[in-house]
Amino acid sequence: MKRRGVQVLQDGKRAYIVIAGKINRFIPNPTFDPVIVPGCTELLFRGEIPDGVDPKSLTAVEPIHPEYRDREERLKVMDAQGLAAVLMFPTLGVGVEQGLRHDPEATAVALTAFNRWLEDDWGFAYQNRIFGAPMISLADPDAALVEIESLLARGARAVHLRPAPIPAADGPRSFGHPANDPVWSLLAEAGVPVAFHLGDSGYLTYSAAWGGASDFEPFGGRNDPLDQVLVDDRAIYDTMASMITHGVFHRHPTLRVASVENGSDWVAILAKRLRKKANQAPAYFPEDPLDVLRRNVWVTPYYEEDIPALAETIGVGHVLFGSDWPHGEGLADPVQFTKELHGFSEADIRKIMRDNVIEYLGVDSVAS
Template structure:
């Protein structure tokens, strides 16, 4: 790894939620409509709504796999003759405290050469889709989760080392505004919105539907950006149309390869298209958003498609849609992506560094991301590893201590 004379900002870190993350503060009237963790002997199963949910097959996360152990699989570089399953290494000790405790995590972050991390859910990324048929339970469950998150990790701490992103559902537009006000009052510096169509009564809505404008307006006014992190976006319904399964079980085995081809990064592609084409950035020019852990291949396809559409129907586009993407959207690519190509498409100033630590598909040592940046000069490397994240947060770009 290249030695740095500054500390990086890692925009893609995770915690492993305790079993009561969605129930500790849940209104009792929703206890059978929200998340339930049922124990059968030594095993635990998640029931969300009225169905068993296997988004995370082991909700205790004990045991858990070693950070970065799946690197070769996700690079597509498994040596010939090696069974990919043998690369999955399980930690030999109990769940590490840094996976669930803030102070322990900050100590690890110090050793990793990182100044600030953005924290996202693991189990939580599958809950909104599982509750899509019960909007009231969705809003109550995410509110309970945000109470837990602030209690255990804190939205706003004086040291600025951990930026934990509360989850906002837009399913109930009025309740969404109230939740935004709630997390802002507690010091949230960014919010996490699912990259997916918004569930509604009768039919779903685009993220660009004007019903959501009060949320976007309030976040823009507060100078608080939005992160769209990979999760269950409900897109396996597309795979089901081709005979595949319709439930997202990322840790449930290899699955059907066709499912991966059919779904791939369609959710984030469509999410950004909905925001741009339905005019969110035209109406809220101060709003900033980021794609986290969705890869970056979608960017080139989306730019090409929007350019063609704008040429075909210029009256539908008061502003250049590609310019809107380049101005308002930051992207945290997979480390194995074609990063120079991404820089050519949206500008190096819009690329963020995320390690996905401590997940097995991420990097064992987060700052090893520098090994993927050999095509960039030192100034651009610093932008990717640090300065771009500060601009995305709306914070001043300043020097950092070693």
């Protein structure tokens, strides 16, 4: 599997990630050293750049910190930040399945290797405070079942799936395809939720049809603003649409899923279109799709979005706090997310900041 999977190519001081024999540019600097300063581009994402300020000047880098790589150091920083617990998702890792989309066997092997590293380095539930999310692919459902059974036995509390059409050997599949049902059944019965985290979903193929970029290089290379306008949250929208429309949650009503770092603007338009289609073709919707959305789906909004509107659509109990720390577009101080919760009661703020994620994870509690 060495050449079929993921390799690191060192060229002097420069490192490259090679996937299936091809340099992968999903993350141009895979060493993350230097790394962007947490929260330095917050004004850019809020659309509040002062007049005359070049947006590029907001980006700042620094040497990587020990707490980005060491769990004991991370716990110290969490204490200082006032965080009882965190969910951690891969950054470089979410570009692997797209790079191996033509090789389901190599995909399964590579993700299994990643999960072994994650367990050794961070743990799946270290001190009941750091919850690392292992990655799985449904390209080969049988291989996914084997991996999930192993992960459950080793204490995984959540699993990560890429929001994208499943790259099966016989052609792309919906998440609602019956071939995936054994996986959904296993996760639902185990009470282990799924997280769909932003990654390389291959959607720049669609923007390329309009003259945009053909490779996903969000932090470098040739940028075309049309790329993000066209596909910014399209992958998660399509993912949730496929799961609801193709009956995943009707067949597995206790399955819990979350959208992580995909924003929340897509939720309202999805709810509107699902309700319209259910009215037009009720035979295909044995349950009200909005009820299904509110029962089975949790969402982490971006801090700059309309969080009260999201809560009105899916219910405050399904809104999750997410800071994306320590990324540049995230919050420098994660708990400052509470300042975005205008108009929410103290009880609802506690739900968003703590209680909802405990319910989503299906654990009794986390550290206080």
